[in-house]
Amino acid sequence: MGRRSLLLLLLAFLTPGAATPVPPALRALSSLHLSTSFRSRPAVDMKYSIHYIQQKVDHFGFHTDKTFKQRYLIADKHWKEDGGSILFYTGNEGDIIWFCNNTGFMWDVAEELKAMLVFAEHRYYGESLPFGANSFKDSRHLNFLTTEQALADFAKLIKYLKRTIPGARNQPVIALGGSYGGMLAAWFRMKYPHLVVGALASSAPIWQFENMVPCGVFMKIVTTDFRKSGPNCSESIRRSWDAISRLTEKGTGLHWLSEALHLCTPLTESQDVQRLKDWISETWVNLAMVDYPYESNFLQPLPAWPIKVVCQYLKNPNVSDTWLLQNIFQALNVYYNYSGQARCLNISETATSSLGALGWSYQTCTEMVMPFCSNGIDDMFEPHSWNFKEFSDDCFKQWGVKPRPSWIPTMYGGKNISSHTNIIFSNGEIDPWSGGGVTKDITDTLLAIVIPEGAHHLDLRANNAFDPVTVLLARSLEVRHMKQWIKDFYASLRKMH
């Protein structure tokens, strides 16, 4: 129960804006993120035009010939027909405009690569809904929400662009994506190497699947981030769980805690305790993902190196339970109230559910089965084992489908991917998702870049004066390889003619 919800949280927040519907609190967060993010559009000239393409609902079956409108964005200010390139963002589980605005790297390198930028929305997210409002109605309508269908959409879109945009036909296309979008970029290069000359897969945990990495690696990295960001910081958090349990065992505990944490809606039932813990855990996880070196507004408006700021409140684990929880409140407040505008903290608001949230929850219940666990020893969380049976039963209850945990490794090769070429896997070392990522070179064309100070796909974000030198190096290496792929493409084109 509570166990599952924690795990789902992790799954859900592969990229922000895509929360799972359990527990409801996250939906609120999720929609909040979306709205704040839209406001945070950078000052640089990021002008795009919006387009739609008719896609088959089912690329892999002919019983239905239905189509739907897939949305994509194009920015061609710096595109050159002569010697140019096409950078293709393989959209992930959310509104494509949001990803477009949060992938400043592509905008920053467009001129140097004479590149047209294309951002393709993932089916079942944003406006690209195969069955409109009914898309999430039941497993019959959701049946076409898979990575294979999404990649096929991308393939058809690229073919279409090459056919219809004068000058695009003989240009190299490079796939780029972050997080789940990074997985898609890598898988796209693996499955459609005739359509993209290479892929930049940033923070793409392609190995966070069955039997590939220990299920505890994610929470261990989150813990390391906190341990390194301040003395006793992770230890304070580790002790907080029992403190919460002890406090809430007493009659007035729920009330006291609701006050201490400034919760908008007081805790009333004992099952609220698990929801509270899940919500707090999720906060630490999110902080680990967005521990950026500068003030940012990705999931929330946050100070530079937010975990360091959080840890200033968590220096002393050897205090009373009430004191510890008051410190925890201060820490949470950094995340939820950096702007100083919040009047209370909300763990249970059931806002309009984001479609993205529904879609991702379904995907984790079908193909994207990522095992997570914690043990409270190597990490600062309460012990939660990975229970596939329980997970599967919950999925069936919620969506009427059964997860197939071995499918993604069968389809995309698992750890045995060395026959592919031209993929860069970039990872931030402090990003918990790096635990499931490719962090060592596999061959001389399947490269890993590790950014020691990097959080979740930091390299895909716009240049910033406070960027650590390691991310600058990573980006310049990425550009160098992309240029090489482009050069190789034109060389082989010349050889053919």
Added chain:
Amino acid sequence: MGRRSLLLLLLAFLTPGAATPVPPALRALSSLHLSTSFRSRPAVDMKYSIHYIQQKVDHFGFHTDKTFKQRYLIADKHWKEDGGSILFYTGNEGDIIWFCNNTGFMWDVAEELKAMLVFAEHRYYGESLPFGANSFKDSRHLNFLTTEQALADFAKLIKYLKRTIPGARNQPVIALGGSYGGMLAAWFRMKYPHLVVGALASSAPIWQFENMVPCGVFMKIVTTDFRKSGPNCSESIRRSWDAISRLTEKGTGLHWLSEALHLCTPLTESQDVQRLKDWISETWVNLAMVDYPYESNFLQPLPAWPIKVVCQYLKNPNVSDTWLLQNIFQALNVYYNYSGQARCLNISETATSSLGALGWSYQTCTEMVMPFCSNGIDDMFEPHSWNFKEFSDDCFKQWGVKPRPSWIPTMYGGKNISSHTNIIFSNGEIDPWSGGGVTKDITDTLLAIVIPEGAHHLDLRANNAFDPVTVLLARSLEVRHMKQWIKDFYASLRKMH
């Protein structure tokens, strides 16, 4: 009408035993082929065991979790755990036992490669029917008959074999196939390079699709075979069409022709004329496919170099229409009555329809859209243009589906496949399917082998004393490459440990 049926014939006979239901005559042929083929099991020790694996009906959707039994054969007499290999036949559109018995090459090389032989049946063929007797009922039941689903079956089967057969886990698997099965072998290596170290794709016309080769190339090769096999041979056939038309314009023509050709059922209506022409055309096409250098029994019991024998009756095109048609009968009789047992020739028998036939007809109406045409100038056939609209309408009428001619090139790369590795494309130069095949090396690991005297996948057939030296060379080259793939596999395995 007639136009379409000719084209469909070609489509249908990619491999024998899989005729399209239009025109009915072919079903008879098709079932005949199957039964004679079963009798033709070679004398060499080709013992296999029969197995079944539960496969998901839909690998690419989660709405249904239904499974079906896929059949596969295993022969492990020469398999060695130590340093061995697995040769995996990617079954095509027919009963897997028939393919097993007609792929002597694998049996001949098993000992040398210490190989386990696996023959996997293609879904919707033989016994591997996802919905049993209802599998071909309508487009809803046929929805899962695609190359992608078939490749996914193969992938799951390989993972299953490696998991369950002791000693198989760390062995290299090589995909082999002929004709459509050869396409599947090549595509399997392209899409699942983590599961097979290489592929031998024999007579695999992976380019016989939209905009890749001229639609007339197939009939041109058939014609060349006849032109080179005897003086005036192709010219006699070219003139026969008008002779038939002239003869059947007269009142008694149909009757006379029925007698002259010893047809079991006399021609009665004018539309029978087109059916007759289609049936004769198909005979010449089949002869071109099975123009083997020795007596064989693949589609029919036939003499060595059957086209040469046929052409002995077609030396003189400058004869009267009746004389010409009597000669045509003698020629047809070589194909249909080499055994001397036939009492008449049958163009319209509507025997029990072969499931394989139905399946292949559906496949050509969905993914496997191969344009064919003839012009009567570069070939000896009546002019037939490729009319996609008409083809598509007929498909919709027959199956309720619309063909997607650009899908296979989008999915499998069309001519742009140079980033893949370890595929041998072998082609017989006299095989009409070589026109859509890869006949030139693409890179130093994407190799083409052309066998000048080779008909349809001659190299996959068992060794024969009358094999021309070119096919012996081809086979030895194929074995050399397979050995290298196996060696490379074990070398990289050692490096990992």
